[in-house]
Amino acid sequence: MVEIELDGQKVEVAEGSMVMHAAEKAGTYIPHFCYHKKLSIAANCRMCLVEVEKAPKPMPACATPVTQGMIVRTKSDRAIAAQKSVMEFLLINHPLDCPICDQGGECQLQDLAVGYGGSTSRYEEEKRVVFHKEVGPLISMEEMSRCIHCTRCVRFGQEVAGAMELGMSHRGEHAEIETFLGQTIDSELSGNMIDICPVGALTSKPFRYHARTWELSRRKSVAAHDSSGANLIVQVKNNQVMRVVPLENEDVNECWIADRDRFSYEALNGAERLTQPMLKQGGEWKTVDWQTALEYVANGLRNIQRDHGAGSIGALVSPHSTVEELYLAGALLRGLGSDNIDHRLRHAEFAAAEGVRTLGTSIASLSTLQRVLVVGANLRKDHPLFALRVRHAVRHGAQVNVITTPAAFSHADAWAMPVAQAVLSDASGWAQALADVAAAIAAEKGVSAPVSLSTTSGAGNVTAQAQAIAKSLIGGERKAVLLGNAAAHASNASSLLALANWIGEHTGASVGYLTEAANTVGAQWVGAQPQTGGKHAGQMLAGGLKAAILLNTEPEFDSAAGAAAAQTLGQADMVVTLSPFKANMAYSDVLLPIAPFTETSGSFVNAEGRLQSFHAVVKPLAETRPAWKVLRVLANLLDIPGVAFETSQEVLARASAQPLSASNATRAAISLTATTSAPVSASIYQLDGIVRRAPSLQLTADARQEVTP
Numbered sequence: 001m002v003e004i005e006l007d008g009q010k011v012e013v014a015e016g017s018m019v020m021h022a023a024e025k026a027g028t029y030i031p032h033f034c035y036h037k038k039l040s041i042a043a044n045c046r047m048c049l050v051e052v053e054k055a056p057k058p059m060p061a062c063a064t065p066v067t068q069g070m071i072v073r074t075k076s077d078r079a080i081a082a083q084k085s086v087m088e089f090l091l092i093n094h095p096l097d098c099p100i101c102d103q104g105g106e107c108q109l110q111d112l113a114v115g116y117g118g119s120t121s122r123y124e125e126e127k128r129v130v131f132h133k134e135v136g137p138l139i140s141m142e143e144m145s146r147c148i149h150c151t152r153c154v155r156f157g158q159e160v161a162g163a164m165e166l167g168m169s170h171r172g173e174h175a176e177i178e179t180f181l182g183q184t185i186d187s188e189l190s191g192n193m194i195d196i197c198p199v200g201a202l203t204s205k206p207f208r209y210h211a212r213t214w215e216l217s218r219r220k221s222v223a224a225h226d227s228s229g230a231n232l233i234v235q236v237k238n239n240q241v242m243r244v245v246p247l248e249n250e251d252v253n254e255c256w257i258a259d260r261d262r263f264s265y266e267a268l269n270g271a272e273r274l275t276q277p278m279l280k281q282g283g284e285w286k287t288v289d290w291q292t293a294l295e296y297v298a299n300g301l302r303n304i305q306r307d308h309g310a311g312s313i314g315a316l317v318s319p320h321s322t323v324e325e326l327y328l329a330g331a332l333l334r335g336l337g338s339d340n341i342d343h344r345l346r347h348a349e350f351a352a353a354e355g356v357r358t359l360g361t362s363i364a365s366l367s368t369l370q371r372v373l374v375v376g377a378n379l380r381k382d383h384p385l386f387a388l389r390v391r392h393a394v395r396h397g398a399q400v401n402v403i404t405t406p407a408a409f410s411h412a413d414a415w416a417m418p419v420a421q422a423v424l425s426d427a428s429g430w431a432q433a434l435a436d437v438a439a440a441i442a443a444e445k446g447v448s449a450p451v452s453l454s455t456t457s458g459a460g461n462v463t464a465q466a467q468a469i470a471k472s473l474i475g476g477e478r479k480a481v482l483l484g485n486a487a488a489h490a491s492n493a494s495s496l497l498a499l500a501n502w503i504g505e506h507t508g509a510s511v512g513y514l515t516e517a518a519n520t521v522g523a524q525w526v527g528a529q530p531q532t533g534g535k536h537a538g539q540m541l542a543g544g545l546k547a548a549i550l551l552n553t554e555p556e557f558d559s560a561a562g563a564a565a566a567q568t569l570g571q572a573d574m575v576v577t578l579s580p581f582k583a584n585m586a587y588s589d590v591l592l593p594i595a596p597f598t599e600t601s602g603s604f605v606n607a608e609g610r611l612q613s614f615h616a617v618v619k620p621l622a623e624t625r626p627a628w629k630v631l632r633v634l635a636n637l638l639d640i641p642g643v644a645f646e647t648s649q650e651v652l653a654r655a656s657a658q659p660l661s662a663s664n665a666t667r668a669a670i671s672l673t674a675t676t677s678a679p680v681s682a683s684i685y686q687l688d689g690i691v692r693r694a695p696s697l698q699l700t701a702d703a704r705q706e707v708t709p
Contacts, residue, residue, distance in 0.1 A: 004070040019050060019061040019072055030074050031083055031112050033090075033198045034150035035062040038255065040159060045090070045150050047112070049082040050074045058082035080116075087116040092123045093173070094199075095145050103200030105213035109148065128173050136184035137699035138191060138263060140205040147177055147201040153193040160256070161187040162380070162391050162416025177201070186701040187416075188384045188684065191262040195245060195255075204243065206266055206696045211237045219617040220247055222604050223261040224320055224597040225687055227515040228363065228385040229606025230257045234265070234598060234617040241265040241598055241618060251364050252610070258384040259700075260684065260691050265598070267693035268621075272581045274593040275622035285585065290623065294630075297590055298637035300574045304547045305336055312546035314340030314535055317528050318553040319517035320688045321627065322602030323611070324651040326519070326528040328631035328643065329551050335640030339534025340545070343523040345559035346516070348491035350536035356524045359607040360512020361480055369393045370476030371509065372400045373437075373469060375496060376430055377484020378408035380415045381684045381702065383514050386607075391417045399476070401469045403433045405486070421468045427490045434499040436462040440470035441506050450502040479509035485516045489560065515607040517688070522605035526655045541565050547574045551627065552594065554583045554689055578627055581689050593624040596690060600626035601648040613652065 003012045006019075006026050013022045018041065023030050033045035043063035050061045053071035058079060061072075073079055091113065098104040130144040151168060154177065158164040165185045169176055179185060185193075194202050216235040223230040230253035235243040244265050246257040277293035278285045288296075304312060313336055317329050326343065333341045344350060366389035380387040394400055399420040402409060406424045409415065423433045435450075439462050442449040473479060481500045490496060497511075504511035515521055523529070530536055540548070541561040548569055555565035569575050570587035577588040580596040594600075599620045603613040620626065628648050635643040645651045685691050685703040697703055 002066050002068050002070075004066050004068075004072060006072045007074055013066055015066075017066050019052070019059070019064045019066060019070075020048060022066055022072070023061060023074065028074055030061045031116065032062060033108060033112075033148060034152060036152055036155075036196055038160065039152060039155045039196075042151050042155065045148060046086045047083060047090070047116075049079060049086060051076045051079045051082075084116045084118070087113060088118060088121070090148050091117060091121065093128045093145070094148070095127065095143070097143070097146075101143070101146070101200040102203040102208055103146075103197070107200060108198035130176055133178055133182075134184075135179055136186065136190075136701070137696045138205055138259060139185055139194060140203045140208050141178075141201065142203075142208075144176065144178075144201055146199045148199055149175055149177065150198055151177070152196045152198065153177065153202060156193055156196055157187065159395070160192070160388060160391075161189045162387075163187050163413070165190075166193075184701065188259050188381060188702060189256060189388065191259045192246075192256050204263075206263055207243045211235075211242045216242060220614065221598065221617055222518075222612045222614045223253075223257065224518045224604070225260050225264065225691060226258065226383055226385075227359075227517060227520055227607035228253055228258075228383065229518065229604055229610060229612055230261050230385060231612075232257065232261065236618055239618045241268050251362070252606070253385050254388075256385060256388060260687065260694075260697060263696050264691045264694040266695055266697075267581075267690045268596055268598055270693050270695070272693050273621055273624075274579060274582050274591055275624060276593060277623065278591040280589050285591075290625070293590060293592060294633055294637060297574075297576050297592075298634060300576075300589075301336065301547055301638060304573060308546045310337030311340065311535075312544070313338045313549075314540045314545045314547070315342075315549040315551060316345060316537060316540060316553055316555060316559070317341060317343050317523070317551040318345075318558065318688065319343045319520040319523045319528075321519060321523075321552045322597070322600070322648075323519060323522040323526055323605060323655055324602050324628040324648045325551065325631065326523050327526040327651055327655040328628050328635065328645075329549070330527050331643050332631055332635045332638070332640060333549075335635060335643070336638065339530050339532045340540060341528055341534065342530065342537035342540065343520070343528045345537050345541075345553060345555065346485075346489045347493070347537065348489060348560055349493045350530075350538055351494045353524065356521055356609070357513050357515070358521055358609045359482075359514065361510040361608070363389065363606070363608045363610075365478070366390055366480070367392045368396075369478050369480055370398050371473050371479040371507075372398060373403070373473060373481045373500075373503070373509070374400065375403045375434065375481070375483050375500065376427065376487025376490060377404060377482070377514060378414075379482075379484065379514075380417075381408075382485050386514060387415065387417070394418055399472045401472055403430055403437075404484070408486075420472055421465050423463075423465050423469070427486060427492075430487065430490070431492055431495045431499065433466065434496060434503065436466035437469045437473075438499055438502055438506075440467045441474065441503060444470055444474060445506060447506060450499065473503065473507040473509060477508075479507060481509050481511045483511075483513045485514065488513055488516065513607070518606070519604045521607060521609055522603065522611070525605060541568055543568045543571060545569075545572050548572050548576070550575065550577045550579070550584055550588070552579060552689070554579075557686060557692065558688070578630060579689065580624065581693060583689060592630055593622075594627035594630055595620045595624050599624060600628070602626075602628070603648075603652055613649075 011026045032048040048061040049058035051073040133141040221232045231247035231249040248255040276287040402422040575588045576590045577584040578592045685697045
C-alpha cells in the first residue's frame with residue numbers, strides 16, 4: 001500500500017493505483033471525460049489535470065501513478081486554471097446546441113462547462129463540422145461534431161464487447177470517430193456506448209426526440225429476457241416506457257445491459273398490444289368485458305373436466321413469466337386435478353430433475369475464472385452479459401474451451417474472445433466429445449473413466465483436442481463447466497449433464513446451466529413442470545389436450561414443435577391465451593390481455609439463483625390486468641381453495657415456502673445414446689414475444705440471420 005496526501009487528507013491506496021483511484025477512495029471528485037472505471041486509461045481529454053507537488057506542470061489524475069509521500073492538490077488555483085484551459089479547448093469546436101441535444105440535461109460536458117467554462121470564447125474562426133454516420137438501427141451518430149474524442153466508445157468495443165467496431169481516423173482537427181469502411185455497429189452490447197458517451201455524439205436512435213431527460217420519471221426494474229437478471233432503470237413519461245438504461249449492480253450486471261434489455265421496450269407501446277379480452281364467436285373475434293371472458297373460460301374448463309377428466313387440461317407456460325404467475329398457474333391446474341404444466345417448451349428430453357438447476361456458481365465469479373468449458377451454447381449471443389464477464393477473465397489469462405455447433409462458432413471471432421480449443425459438431429456428437437474429455441482426464445489422473453466409452457477406441461485414442469481440454473481443466477484453480485441452452489434442449493441432455501458432473505468432480509470445476517430465460521430457475525423452483533406424472537410439454541404439444549392454457553407464450557415460436565404446434569393446438573376444444581399481445585389468434589378461443597413485466601409486480605430468479613422482485617413502472621394499458629390476478633380470479637371462479645391472495649407479495653410468500661437452492665446442476669445417469677435431434681434454431685431477437693415485436697431490434701444484423709445456439 002502507498003500513502004499519499006490528497007487535498008490535505010491522508011489516503012492509502014494499492015501500489016500501482018492512479019491519483020484518480022485515490023481521489024475516488026477519498027470521495028474527492030476530479031472532473032473528467034475519458035476516464036471510466038471499467039475501461040483502460042487513455043488520458044485523452046486532460047480534464048482531470050491536478051497539481052502534484054514538485055511536478056513541473058499539472059498532471060492527469062487518471063494516468064499519474066501514486067508514489068509514497070506524493071502531495072496532490074485537486075482544487076488549487078493552478079489545478080483549476082489548468083482544468084479551465086482544457087474546457088476552453090474542448091468548447092472551441094463544440095456546436096453548443098444543448099437546446100436540441102438529446103443528451104442535454106444528462107451531459108457531462110454541459111455540467112462541467114457550468115463550473116469550468118467561460119462566459120465568452122476567444123475562438124472566432126468557423127467551427128469544424130463532422131458529417132453524420134449511418135451505423136444501424138440502434139445508435140444515432142447524427143451529430144458527431146459534438147464528439148470530444150474521449151474514445152470511451154472505442155475502448156468499450158475493444159475491451160468489453162470484444163469487437164472493435166469504432167475507431168479514430170485522421171489526426172488533429174480532422175480526427176473522427178467512425179466505423180471501418182462504413183460498416184454498421186452490430187454488437188449485442190452496443191447500446192452501452194450511448195450511456196458512456198459523455199456528450200451527445202452517440203444517442204439512442206429509437207428514443208431520439210421522444211422526450212427530454214427532465215420529463216422522465218425513473219423507476220427500478222429487472223430485465224425480463226435472458227437469465228442474467230440485469231437491473232434496470234425504466235424511464236417513463238405519460239405512463240409510457242420511453243427508455244431503459246442500466247442500474248449498476250456489481251454482482252449481477254455491473255453497469256451494462258444487453259441491447260435486447262435496452263431496446264425491447266418499443267414493443268410495449270406497439271400496435272400489437274392486446275388491450276381488451278376477446279372471444280372467438282363464429283370464427284370472428286369480438287371484444288368482451290373481463291367478467292364475460294373469465295366466466296367463459298371457467299365454464300369451459302369445468303365442462304371439459306367433467307366430460308374428459310382433469311388429465312385432458314394442460315398449461316404451457318413461459319419461463320419469462322414471473323414466479324408469482326407460474327406458481328398460480330400450477331395451483332390452478334393442480335386444483336383442477338391436473339399435473340399437466342410445463343415451462344420446458346424448447347426441450348427434447350424431459351427427465352425428472354432432482355432440485356433446481358442453476359449456474360452452479362455466482363455470476364460475479366465468472367469474471368475471475370481461470371478455466372472454462374462451455375457446452376452447447378453461443379455464449380456471446382445467448383448470454384451477452386455472461387460472455388462479457390468470461391471475456392474479462394480471458395483478458396486476465398483464463399482459458400476458454402468450447403463444444404458446440406459449427407454455426408455457433410462460425411469463425412475465430414464469433415465469440416469475440418480467444419478460444420483455446422473448439423470441438424465443433426452437431427448435437428449428436430456432444431456426448432462423445434465430453435466422453436473423450438472425461439477419458440483424457442481419467443488417463444491423466446489415473447482414475448476410472450465414467451463409462452465404457454464403447455464408441456471410442458479407448459482412452460489412449462481420444463482426440464488431441466479432448467486431451468488439450470482435459471489438461472486445461474486439470475490446471476488452474478477457479479474453473480467452471482457451463483451447459484448452454486442447446487445442451488439443456490438436447491434429447492440427450494441428461495447424458496451431457498452427467499458427463500459434465502463427472503468432469504467437474506475430477507477437476508474441481510463447478511457445473512451448471514447458463515439457463516435460457518429470465519425465470520427458468522424460478523419456474524423449476526415453483527414446480528412449473530410435472531410433479532406427479534403429468535404430461536410434459538412434448539406430450540402436450542403432440543396432441544391429446546382438450547383444453548390448453550397458454551401463459552405468455554406462442555408455441556409455434558417458443559417450442560421445439562414449431563409450426564406443428566399450431567395444428568396440434570387447433571384440435572383442442574378450448575385454447576386460452578394469456579398474453580400482452582394479439583398472439584395465437586389462429587387457434588385460440590379466448591385472448592386475455594395480461595401485463596408485461598413493466599406493468600405488474602413480480603419476481604424473477606436469475607441463473608445463479610438470485611431472487612429479485614420488482615414493481616410495476618407504469619399502469620396496465622387499457623383493460624390489461626396482471627397475470628397473477630387473472631389466474632387468481634380464475635381459480636376463485638373454479639372454487640379452488642388456498643389462492644385468495646391480495647398482493648403479489650403474498651403469492652411470493654406462499655411460493656417461498658420451498659427454499660431456493662442455488663446448488664450445482666443435478667446429477668443424472670450417464671448414457672452415450674446417440675441423438676439426431678437438433679436443438680431449436682433461433683435468432684437472439686426471437687427469444688420471447690416482447691423482443692420479437694421490438695421494431696429496432698428486428699432491423700439489426702443479428703435479427704436478419706439465423707443463429708443456432
